[in-house]
Amino acid sequence: MENLIFFIDALAKYQYLQNAMAAGIMVGIVCGIIGCFIILRGMALMGDAISHAVLPGVVIAYFLGISFFIGAVVTGVLTALGIGYISQNSKIKHDSAIGIMFTAAFALGVVLITLRRGTGVDLWHILFGNVLAVSRADLWMTFIIGVVVLLSIVLFYKQLLLSTFDPTMARAIGLPTKLIHYLLMLMLSLVTVASLKTVGIVLVVAMLITPGATAYLLTNRLQVMLVLSVMFGVFSSIVGVYFSFIYDVATGASIVLVASILFAFCFFFSPKQGIILRGFRSRTLRIENQVKKETW
Amino acid sequence: MKIVVDVRNLSVSYDGKKAFEDISFSIPAKQIVGIIGPNGSGKSTLIKAIMGLLVVDQGIVSIMNQPVSRARKKIAYVPQRNAIDSDFPVLVEDVVMMGRYPHMSWWGFPSAKDRQVTEESLIRVGMIELRKRQIGQLSGGQQQRVFLARALAQEAELLFLDEPFAGIDIASEGMIMKLLKNLRDQGNTLFVVHHDLSKAESYFDSLILLKNKLIVYGKWEDVFKLEYLRMAYDDRVATFTTDNELMVVNG
Numbered sequence: 181m182e183n184l185i186f187f188i189d190a191l192a193k194y195q196y197l198q199n200a201m202a203a204g205i206m207v208g209i210v211c212g213i214i215g216c217f218i219i220l221r222g223m224a225l226m227g228d229a230i231s232h233a234v235l236p237g238v239v240i241a242y243f244l245g246i247s248f249f250i251g252a253v254v255t256g257v258l259t260a261l262g263i264g265y266i267s268q269n270s271k272i273k274h275d276s277a278i279g280i281m282f283t284a285a286f287a288l289g290v291v292l293i294t295l296r297r298g299t300g301v302d303l304w305h306i307l308f309g310n311v312l313a314v315s316r317a318d319l320w321m322t323f324i325i326g327v328v329v330l331l332s333i334v335l336f337y338k339q340l341l342l343s344t345f346d347p348t349m350a351r352a353i354g355l356p357t358k359l360i361h362y363l364l365m366l367m368l369s370l371v372t373v374a375s376l377k378t379v380g381i382v383l384v385v386a387m388l389i390t391p392g393a394t395a396y397l398l399t400n401r402l403q404v405m406l407v408l409s410v411m412f413g414v415f416s417s418i419v420g421v422y423f424s425f426i427y428d429v430a431t432g433a434s435i436v437l438v439a440s441i442l443f444a445f446c447f448f449f450s451p452k453q454g455i456i457l458r459g460f461r462s463r464t465l466r467i468e469n470q471v472k473k474e475t476w
Numbered sequence: 477m478k479i480v481v482d483v484r485n486l487s488v489s490y491d492g493k494k495a496f497e498d499i500s501f502s503i504p505a506k507q508i509v510g511i512i513g514p515n516g517s518g519k520s521t522l523i524k525a526i527m528g529l530l531v532v533d534q535g536i537v538s539i540m541n542q543p544v545s546r547a548r549k550k551i552a553y554v555p556q557r558n559a560i561d562s563d564f565p566v567l568v569e570d571v572v573m574m575g576r577y578p579h580m581s582w583w584g585f586p587s588a589k590d591r592q593v594t595e596e597s598l599i600r601v602g603m604i605e606l607r608k609r610q611i612g613q614l615s616g617g618q619q620q621r622v623f624l625a626r627a628l629a630q631e632a633e634l635l636f637l638d639e640p641f642a643g644i645d646i647a648s649e650g651m652i653m654k655l656l657k658n659l660r661d662q663g664n665t666l667f668v669v670h671h672d673l674s675k676a677e678s679y680f681d682s683l684i685l686l687k688n689k690l691i692v693y694g695k696w697e698d699v700f701k702l703e704y705l706r707m708a709y710d711d712r713v714a715t716f717t718t719d720n721e722l723m724v725v726n727g
Contacts (some may be wrong), residue, residue: 220564284655335583342574348555352527352636353578354548362676400610 183426186275190308190425197425199314200378203322204421204435207378207387208372208413210326213333215392216402216409220344226263227274228385229282230365231261231372235289238306238373243296247375256369259285260362273362309380309419309432316375325374329345329367333406341366341402378417379432387413390439397443397450480505480634480665481526487507487536488518488525495521497537501680501688508656508666512673512682513708517686519669520556523636526667527551539634549578552632554623556639562612567654568622569607572597574628597628602651616649628659635659635666644672653679676700 191197218227241251259281266277293303300358305313333340335442340398343357350357375384395408420435427434481503484660488495496518505510509556511519515721524530529545539547552575575597586594598604601621611619620640627635637656641649645708656666660681676696677684683699685691691701 220561236564338574338577338580339582341566341570341576345562345566345571346555346574348524348529348559349553349574351529352548352551352553353630354545400565401567401570404567 187422187425197421198316199316199319200311200431201418201421202319203311203314203378204417204431205414206319206322206326207313207375207409208391208415208417209331210322210374211384211387212391212395212409212411212413213292213406214364214367214371214390215328215338215413216395216406217333217344217388217394219362219387219396224385224389226467227368229263229278230256230260230368231381231384231388232282232289233285234369234372236292237289238376239289239292243292248376249370250258252373253366253369255285256372257362257366259366264361280312284377305380306376307380307382308430309376309378309383311378311424311431312376322374325370329371330401332363332367336360344398372455379435383406383432383436386439387416388438390436390443391416394439394443394446397446412439416442439442479503481538482536482541483526486525486531486537488521488592489533490521490531494688496545496686496690496703500688501684501690501693503667505665506663507681508660508668508679509668509674510683511577511608511667512671512676512683513691515524515671517689519671519712520638522684522686523638523667523669524665526554527636542686547634552627552630553603554620554627554635554637554640555690557616557619557642557644559638560611560618560619560623564611566611567597568609568614569594569598570605570623570673571611572625572629575648576627578630588696591627591718593606593627593631597625600628601655602623603724610717615645615648617644617652620652624655628655633664636662637666637668639669639671673700673705698723 191201202434207237215227218224222455234256237251237253238248239251241248244251252291262281263274263277266272266280270317270422272280275302290303293306302310339350339360342353343355343360347357371388372384375387389413391403394412395405398408399405400424416435416439420438421431423429423438424431424434478486479502483502484500486498486499493597501524511522513519521530525532526539526544528537528548528612537544540550544551547704572594573586576586576593580586580590595604595607598607603621603625605616606614606618610657611622622641624637627637629633635656641653644652656668668680670679677700680696682693684693685699685708686706691708692701
């Protein structure tokens with residue numbers, strides 16, 4: 181309780197903490213939404229790949245003095261295209277293509293950074309975030325990305341839903357499923373940039389997958405899943421920032437741990453899918469069936 | 477008679493292997509066409525090629541005298557049940573509403589009419605009571621009926637069904653067949669990929685027998701000849717002739 185009051189007090193006082201909190205909440209929202217589609221399309225590995233592949237773009241953008249966005253989107257989408265090209269034009273399987281392409285892009289990023297050591301790009305901060313250095317400009321950038329992503333999802337909800345659920349019908353009625361795939365990859369790159377300061381490249385996939393997966397355990401409807409996923413993402417960010425501040429631990433990792441604990445809790449205790457309740461229910465069901473059989 | 481689907485010299489390969497070669501046929505309207513043949517004979521590939529979902533090696537497909545790309549609204553597809561992720565968070569009514577998507581604008585939301593058509597389609601397949609269920613909570617036959625309702629909601633003239641009777645109960649099979657015949661009588665044309673030869677006679681108006689090429693296309697009595705079946709099924713065909721009846725067993 182004392183900690184909580186201390187935290188709220190600090191939140192009211194310090195700009196950097198307010199910025200951190202605002203960035204965390206926005207990242208929770210955006211990642212939570214995109215993440216649902218990533219999960220349902222079975223693209224968790226792809227999400228991990230694209231987020232890593234953003235690194236060289238960010239570094240090059242820094243060297244050239246242009247916006248992180250542009251660099252990130254370019255290398256993110258190029259990597260997605262490369263993965264598609266390799267798996268379609270050789271017998272290399274899709275997951276291997278992912279493994280090859282994203283490590284290549286990531287390694288390139290690391291080499292570029294170490295090549296120009298001392299120029300101010302901190303590898304650690306890009307990889308793991310530095311939430312206490314979120315600037316006004318960063319907040320605006322995150323906000324704009326968030327609005328773009330949200331608008332796209334609302335406007336093209338039907339197309340996303342159908343091409344995810346039944347790609348064959350989607351193509352049969354003329355939806356550009358490939359274009360939708362690459363647009364999703366583009367959004368993934370944008371979201372990674374938006375999450376750069378908060379959780380960093382390495383852990384952003386957790387913010388994409390874990391809240392969505394937790395929501396997936398709890399509902400049978402995509403709309404509800406999206407809302408729950410956003411709620412879990414935002415909750416993880418707030419609680420994560422709190423623990424990070426109070427115990428002076430890395431913020432991104434702290435946020436991710438909260439999300440993971442939420443998932444574990446739902447995995448074991450959710451009313452529909454929970455391992456523990458399900459075990460209990462199947463026992464009672466067996467007993468009921470037994471009774472039925474006997475009365476017949 | 478009006479030709480609905482015209483296929484000329486169609487060849488398709490998959491991963492460098494030929495799925496089928498040089499297929500030609502013309503299908504007149506108001507028919508239920510059964511596509512039969514052994515596993516791997518190219519049945520699903522054929523309907524996907526007709527729907528314009530595959531890159532073809534050569535050949536031309538025209539639908540109502542137009543290229544497929546201009547006839548997409550008129551085509552409905554009922555997927556093979558096991559091709560669908562049954563854990564997907566959609567309800568029965570959400571799935572049927574997808575049939576209305578081709579009628580909506582890119583960014584539009586369902587209108588009152590879309591909702592009404594969805595509801596009517598659900599009533600026609602007898603699934604209205606289960607409209608709030610998640611699709612994975614249904615039996616195979618019920619799922620198949622939901623996907624048929626989606627095709628109904630689409631108000632298409634041309635329907636493609638991929639193995640609609642695989643692994644479903646007799647009651648659902650009877651109901652689906654009745655609906656398909658209804659649709660035909662209303663003037664629609666239906667393609668049904670089917671693996672079981674025993675009911676081919678009563679189900680289909682005409683048959684396409686495939687084995688990586690077109691063995692024969694025609695009415696049941698023209699297709700169910702020993703020589704053709706031997707060609708399609710190699711020697712895994714046993715025949716018993718009792719009076720005029722030809723029984724076929726394939727394994």
